[in-house]
Amino acid sequence: MSDAASRPAALAEDLWGVPLPVRIRAWDGSGAGPPGPGAPVLVIRDRRALRRLARWPGELGLARGWVAGEVDVEGDLYGVLDRLAGLLWERGTGGGAPGSRRARAARALRTARDPRVRAAARDLLRLAGPWPPAPPAEEVGRRSGPLHTRLRDRAAVSHHHDVGNDFHEPVLGPSTVYSCAYRSEGATLEDAQRDKVELVCRKPAVREGDRLLDVGCGRGSTALHAARHHGAAVVGVTLSSEQAAYARKRVADEGLTGRVEIRVQDYRDVHDGPYDAISSVGMAEHVGAVRYREYADVLHGLLKPGGRLLDHRIARRPEPREEAYRIDPFIDACVFPDGEPAPIGRTTAALEEAGFEVRDVEAIREHHALTPRRWVANLEERRDEAVRLISPGRARVWRLYTAASALAFERNRIGVDQVLAVRTPEGGASGMPLRSRIWSGADGS
Secondary structure, eight states: OOSTTHHHHHHHHHHHSSOOSSEEEETTSOEESOOOTTOOEEEEOOTHHHHHHHHSTTHHHHHHHHHTTSEEEESOHHHHHHHHHHHHTTTSSSTTOSSOHHHHHHHHHHHHHOHHHHHHHHHHHHHHOSSOOOOOTTSOOOOOSSTTOHHHHHHHHHHHHOSOHHHHHHHHOTTOOOSOOOOOTTOOHHHHHHHHHHHHHHTTTOOTTOEEEEETOTTSHHHHHHHHHHOOEEEEEESOHHHHHHHHHHHHHTTOTTTEEEEEOOGGGOOSOOEEEEEEESOGGGTOGGGHHHHHHHHHHHEEEEEEEEEEEEEEOOOSSGGGOOOOHHIIIIIOTTOOOBOHHHHHHHHHHTTOEEEEEEEOHHHHHHHHHHHHHHHHHTHHHHHHHSOHHHHHHHHHHHHHHHHHHHTTSEEEEEEEEEOOOTTOOOOOOSSTTOOOSTTOO
């Protein structure tokens, strides 16, 4: 083969056993794959991308090339990701693919022994050149200490969230809420985020004079809403110094300093309970499998008897063997280090083992399928500004991660659930209304 595009296309087809679903265009102007006007094209701008793919075949190699600007998409990014999803996700080259870890390893070994695959790989290596370049600078640095200790969690949260408040404002919208919106027909993103924080206050029945603990408070939207519209006294905790600074400014600007306190604090170090209610939105994914029960125990201990917890979290599909689960390598390296979403059954079990009574679970996956699509649109509309505020590589991380997340929610690879749990007193009076799904008033009645 004399052209650059045909070689990765040939290797991909040998690896996956099916024709490449997207067209490739290489730096030398050559093309390979299915033709067709308007079809999305995967563009390989630099042979260094091939070195990455030869070393890390599949999702991680492609993602590293993307972040480094060596791989791009011409046309619809969603179209390329959607066509590759069946190969990278369902066939086991990315994280979280079906089947046991042993079965995936056996398939990889059989593929590696295939003479056609070996020949195609040698041909690609001759074209690619020397060993791959170093991983992009946007990847998390060397991690130290045991998983999910306080220091390591703080570093992971900082990598994910502390990329600049000026960047988040145009991407997330005026609310700067970085979690699933709660949509109704025709609602704007801002309306949907307002409805979400209202729901987060209504479900745990936040009332005038209540003490609310907002765990993982982000940029303060829930805390501000609970204080302004429900009359609560709120403590918000986050491990992100940038989030805390932004939230404190909002609190001061809105004259709520006496009602809302924002702390840079680990949830394990909160000792000033009891609270009447606790909200935890988009934070539990940082907790980690080894800490789920501790997380539940801590929050149970911080609630007064009869108090309610609203836990809003991303959930993944369960694995046939849970010990085989590994987070997606691109997300772990570039986006969400040490993040560990859990299946919803594991979440509810941990809460009940800690003493909670789980009263309601609402799956809102379709809402989050819509939310990141709006974030991607905002980012694409203001791409030059985003690049100026952070860096080209970091902007590309966010664009790829957010677009891929939208597709993952749409395909039911991951979901979002709101779990309402009560620290029910020994007498058994939960305080819940008989029709608990009617969230029309502050007391749920």
